[in-house]
Amino acid sequence: MSWSEPRRGGRETEEEELRVLLHRAVPALATPEDRMERVLERADRSRRRRRATGLGLGLTGGLLAAVLAAAPAIAPAPDRGAVGPAAERPAGTSSPSNAPTPSVSPTQAGSLVRFPQAEGLTAALPPGWYVQVSGVDGPSDHLGYLANRQFDTKVPCPQEAVFCPPIGALTSDRALLTVKKVGFADSVGTANGESAGMVDIAIDKDCASQNGSRELVGHRGVSLRNTTVRIELTACVRVPSDRTLQQVQQVLESIRVAR
């Protein structure tokens, strides 16, 4: 007999049994000693971020008003681009909301991406890459996606997917990088500021579903809030060139905390 084939008592019995099951299923969960401290830090971070966003929007509005007022006097330049490069607008601070918004312009040389979920954490991106970082109110372990092709927010998320970056199937020499905070740096090679190189791992089903032909992972230890944590960079790549592999390694090595 399956769990809820009707017995005497019908639906009420079924629902009561489900109540019992749910209460029995939950394991003992530990309470971190610094929960309150972390909550207050998060709230503080959100407040500062909102304030910075408000200030940014205010400045933008002021500049826009000034530009509009002076518009008749400004001669249009034929080569003026419509969208500023991501390098001038760090990806981690470009969106006024906390929702993860992919960058629409490729990075230029020396672009730094900031991860709001790990305050101060940055990575340098090669030119021509794109980013989508998680906002401050998302899960704290998932920091963002990096790719050497443009993201597409219209890509449907498959029901079975374990993760779902906004990107379609990878084509040749394309790479999708996932940045995560995976815990404390307790292993050799991931002490503060150190990293082991990217190493090949078996392609998991997520990378396979992205049409990846190779998957690599690397770790780097960084110091966040006086604690050394381990940042994991996973690269799903499709027939990568040496240059792309080198860029992936450079991204890993560039991860650091900027003060």
Add this chain to the structure above:
Amino acid sequence: MRDATPDFAEFVAACSPKLLRTAWLLTGDPHQAEDLLQTALAKVWPRWERIAPDRPEAYLRKVLVNCHVSWWRRRWTGELPHGELPEPPPAAADPFEGVVLGQVVAEAVRALPPRQRAVVVLRFFEDLSVEETAEVLRCTTGTVKSQTHRALASLRGRLPARELLLDGGSRELV
């Protein structure tokens, strides 16, 4: 950073254990559960003075559940429903060892779409009424009833025999 007021600290200490369990049922992972709870608490704290006199736990629960649905919508992480579940434990096996029961039930609940999962957790773990559940999820009571119906139908095929789960007699369950 503003220090927590004593009443907020008391509130966190009092309601966190239960809501952490709720968060675990929603996420299926202890770390994400803690993360979700802290996210919800951090959203409540700036509004504490306004909400404290009026059912703050209900407000926190609402924030927590909607935050989880929001995470899922934004495709933050890999907690999308599994397409395939492991086979239910065979009758010959002892399902009462360690965390087996928790795993089986949690997997079955996690396989539900997020809204159905939230409805199941709110109605059958938090013991909220249909009306209260509708208020938390900001939907109609009709939606809650239909989501409940679908969720129960889905769970029927995913949970193993009721005798194994419920009629364990004197056996120690998780």
